[in-house]
Amino acid sequence: xxxxxxxxxxxxxxxxxxxxxxxxxxxxxxxxxxxxxxxxxxxxxxxxxxxxxxxxxxxxxxxxxxxxxxxxxxxxx
Amino acid sequence: xxxxxxxxxxxxxxxxxxxxxxxxxxxxxxxxxxxxxxxxxxxxxxxxxxxxxxxxxxxxxxxxxxxxxxxxxxxxxxxxxxxxxxxxxxxxxxxxxxxxxxxxxxxxxxxxxxxxxxxxxxxxxxxxxxxxxxxxxxxxxxxxxxxxxxxxxxxxxxxxxxxxxxxxxxxxxxxxxxxxxxxxxxxxxxxxxxxxxxxxxxxxxxxxxxxxxxxxxxxxxxxxxxxxxxxxxxxxxxxxxxxxxxxxxxxxxxxxxxxxxxxxxxxxx
Numbered sequence: 016x017x018x019x020x021x022x023x024x025x026x027x028x029x030x031x032x033x034x035x036x037x038x039x040x041x042x043x044x045x046x047x048x049x050x051x052x053x054x055x056x057x058x059x060x061x062x063x064x065x066x067x068x069x070x071x072x073x074x075x076x077x078x079x080x081x082x083x084x085x086x087x088x089x090x091x092x
Numbered sequence: 093x094x095x096x097x098x099x100x101x102x103x104x105x106x107x108x109x110x111x112x113x114x115x116x117x118x119x120x121x122x123x124x125x126x127x128x129x130x131x132x133x134x135x136x137x138x139x140x141x142x143x144x145x146x147x148x149x150x151x152x153x154x155x156x157x158x159x160x161x162x163x164x165x166x167x168x169x170x171x172x173x174x175x176x177x178x179x180x181x182x183x184x185x186x187x188x189x190x191x192x193x194x195x196x197x198x199x200x201x202x203x204x205x206x207x208x209x210x211x212x213x214x215x216x217x218x219x220x221x222x223x224x225x226x227x228x229x230x231x232x233x234x235x236x237x238x239x240x241x242x243x244x245x246x247x248x249x250x251x252x253x254x255x256x257x258x259x260x261x262x263x264x265x266x267x268x269x270x271x272x273x274x275x276x277x278x279x280x281x282x283x284x285x286x287x288x289x290x291x292x293x294x295x296x297x298x299x300x301x302x303x304x305x306x307x308x309x310x311x312x313x314x315x316x317x318x319x320x321x322x323x324x325x326x327x328x329x330x331x332x333x334x335x336x337x338x339x340x341x342x343x344x345x346x347x348x349x350x351x352x353x354x355x356x357x358x359x360x361x
Contacts, residue, residue, distance in 0.1 A: 021316075023314045023316065023322065023326050024300070024301060024314065024322075024324075024325065024326015024327055025301075025326055025327045026326075062277070062281050063281065063284055063285065063316070063320075065288075065316060065317050065320070068317035068318060068319065068320075069288075070285060070288040070289060084316050084317065086300065086314065086316060086322055086326055087300065087326065088277045088280045088281050088284070088298075088300050089277065089300045089301045089303075089324070089326065089327075089328070089329035089330075090275060090276055090277045090280075090303075090329050090330045090331070091275060091299075091300075091301070091302050091303045091328075091329055091330035091336050091341075092184060092186050092187055092188045092189070092273055092274050092275040092280075092299055092302070092336075092341075
C-alpha cells in the first residue's frame with residue numbers, strides 16, 4: 016500500500032532531499048512506528064503524530080492512502 | 093452649505109466656514125486637546141471638507157463606544173465585526189502568550205480567555221510583557237491589569253490554574269482559536285494533544301523552535317492539519333547556550349497573533 020508522510024522542521028532531515036512530503040510504499044499492516052523506522056526517524060522525536068488530520072500513535076495500523084504527519088515539540092516560549 | 097468631516101472617527105455634517113473651536117463647542121465642549129488631521133490645534137483653525145478631528149479631555153478615558161470607534165478607525169475596514177464576535181484562548185502567559193494577548197486586546201477581540209498558574213519573576217522581564225512593579229504578581233492578574241490599560245472594554249476571562257487534560261475543555265471549550273504559548277515541552281504536548289482530542293471546533297496555533305537570534309524569516313507557519321498550525325522554525329530549542337530573546341520570541345508571538353486573526357477572518361481555511 017502507498018501512504019504519504021509529512022515531516023516538519025528538523026524531522027525533514029530524515030526524508031529524501033529533506034522534503035516535507037514524501038510518498039512511501041509499505042507492507043500491509045504497517046504501523047506509524049514502522050514507517051518512521053523506515054526513514055530512520057528516532058521514535059522519541061516526533062511528539063505529535065496525526066493520521067489523516069486526527070491525533071494518532073506509533074502503534075496505529077495504517078491503511079492504503081493514509082497521510083501521516085509528525086513534528087517535534089521544542090522547548091521555548 | 094455644509095461639509096462632511098470626521099469627529100472622533102464618526103462622520104458628521106457641519107456648516108462651512110467654522111473653526112476647530114466651533115466643532116469643539118458642538119461635539120465635546122469639555123475637550124482640552126484638539127487634534128486636526130494628526131496635529132495638535134489651538135482652536136482657531138478653519139475646518140474644511142474631509143478633515144479628521146479628534147477631541148479629547150486629558151486624563152479622561154473614552155467610553156466603550158468612543159474607544160471602539162477610535163481603535164477601529166486604524167484597522168483594515170470590514171474586519172472589526174468578526175474580530176469582536178470572536179473568542180481567543182491563550183494557554184501560558186510568558187514570552188509568547190503575554191504578547192499575543194496584548195495584540196488581541198489592541199485589535200478589540202470579543203473575549204480573551206487567559207490561563208497560567210505562574211507569578212512574575214525578574215527573569216521574565218527579558219522577553220515577557222510585564223513590568224518591574226508587577227514582580228511577584230500572579231501572571232493572570234498582572235497581564236489583566238496591563239490589558240485593561242490598553243483596552244478596558246475587552247472581556248477578559250482569567251484562569252489561575254495549571255492546565256491538565258481534565259480542565260482544558262472547561263477553560264477553552266468556547267474558543268474559536270487556542271494559542272499554545274507554553275515554554276516547557278511537556279505542557280506544550282499535553283495541550284496540543286488534549287485540544288486535538290477534546291476541542292473539535294477550535295483551531296490550534298502552537299509554537300516550536302523560536303529560541304536564539306536566527307533570522308526573523310526563519311519563523312514560519314507549518315500547517316500540520318486544517319486545525320493545527322505550528323509557528324516557529326521547528327529547529328531551534330531553548331537550551332544552555334541558546335536563550336530566549338525578546339525580538340525573536342516577539343516575531344513568533346506576533347506570527348501566532350496574525351495567524352489567529354487570519355483564521356478568525358476565514359483566510360487560512
